[in-house]
Amino acid sequence: MKTDGATTGKDQRLQIPAARFRPARTALVTGGAGFLGSHLCRRLLGEGYRVICLDNFSTGRFENVADLTDYQNFNLIVQDIETPLAVVNEHLDEIYNLACPASPPHYQLDPVRTMKTNVIGAINVLDLAERTGATAFQASTSEVYGDPLVHPQPESYCGNVNPTGPRACYDEGKRAAETLFFDYARTRSVPIKVVRIFNTYGPNMRPDDGRVVSNFIVQALRGEDITIYGSGRQTRSFCYVDDLIEGFRRHMQTPENALGPINLGNPGEFTVLELAERVIAKTGSRSKLVFLDKPVDDPQQRKPDISEARQCLGWMPETSLDQGLDLTIAHFDDLLRSRSETRLAEAAE
Template sequence: MRHYDTVKRILVTGGAGFLGTHLCERLLKEGHDVLCVDNFYTGSKRNIAHLLDNPMFEIMRHDVTFPLYVEVDEIYNLACPAAPIHYQFDPVATTKVSVHGAINMLGLAKRVKAKILQASTSEVYGDPDIHPQPESYWGNVNPIGPRSCYDEGKRCAETLCYDYHRQHNLRIKVARIFNTYGPYMHVNDGRVVSNFIVQALRGEDITIYGDGSQTRSFCYCDDLIEGFIRLMNTSDDVTGPMNLGNPGEFTIKELAEIILEMVGSKSKLVFMPLPSDDPRQRKPDISFAKEKLDWAPQISLREGLMKTIDYFRNYLKENL
């Protein structure tokens, strides 16, 4: 680990993606030297264009399935397509980025003695039998289904983190992210919040898979990034895994109706068959995060949706 100055050099993999961009912005605001690594599979140069003039920001095109040789103090490993439409497009690549990517980033952290935060997911719980989901729940995951490349890839990445921690005394943090939304989401990522907002703004039918009774908990990106920073800054004995999400629970149909009302759209709800292995319910138990981080989401669904709607409204105007 470098000790010659007080400014941290921080690597963010997947740094040009949705959450990666917000994290880079936050770390720069705190005065850190940020290395953003992305292969631009789902990340976008447009997301981080406004950061390029900052002398403390550096962008590198790189695929984390290959080793990376840099000197850093901390690593946030966010590299992985997170939307089903993207991670199912090339499921072998998704598994590779989750597993090989974790091996390479953990190997880098071991070599330079850096602290590493692994971005995991609520999908490790699969279609849960316990509600809400605590970190102690081992999950109900189909290991051979169409979502398995992501679900099992992330579960394996968690395994690797803890094996490196036990075998090499590596300083690790594992964050399990529940549905997060906000500006910089990919306009075509197929995730429910961006899908509904874009369809409503365009006056297209709102596509709901299933009968809309399945539930999700939606966490605004700023709240999640705050959780990331606090988790990274905890003492070494706090490794996680830790749920980070908003325990407010809404049905998919409720979300669609709220967005239609906020946009003022006349779009109609259209119901389609439910995809295989789609979870019936999702809600984080965040007691652990409250205890260890003094963290809980501060931004309500409507407040976060308004900011996200404004982002997509401007994006669509600029990209007609």
């Protein structure tokens, strides 16, 4: 049993309490072995929570939470969120619903399952919250705004989503999940919190994640062509993961009548081409830029209006794109080197 704690994040200050301390609160994190979920689990442990991590490992990775399994206050359940949650006898204070593939290649691979994960998963989370009295937190997405006609996007904007396109399984699935959360709050008095996440990046992303930051970094480190879909003039706003998790925690601690939705993202706006050029410069890569056809319904502009987050949460991101890219590049460089060394060792046996 570890007793000296572990660290994470850009400043390495987060300490996981020794297992002998009695946790004050218990949280369930669905999708807890994924990119965001693993950072949230670590943050909650650092605050003294007992954490139950639920994941079916369809896109989550055991490596993201492997070191946490040594702690008495951390429990891992391997289960699909589409089935009734097997923690009905647990005392729960908070439930964070992060269970869903979040990158287009992954959620489009099985669109029917993506929709079921969003809708049936939300119902299972909300039913559990109703039984236990826990506050249910929904990790929604900026994709509910579709290819927006309003810029930047405030929470009041109802969006421009194509309900029959190849991205609809995710966009409409998340919109339906939001509907369920607010209906449970209105009709069954379930306490809820809802955030809309804009492009987030950082350590624990999969090398094959499929989103633009991880794609560019991995391609640059491998010396492969960097693939840009469309002209590269489309814009995104990139939020470092530590800043996002801070927003999660602040919203969960707001008064009961502060439901959301609240935009969480970095309002700094960059073109995809600017991002590619920064990654190439930071990695010293000789990768060439290759332009491919833009995917159907891919948004042309994406930038959050975070006025609500500033006012209600006192929150705004603190990590610059340059700082966050340096940390993320270092993570992927270590990961790719480790995998390469493992393959070489196996080949030598």
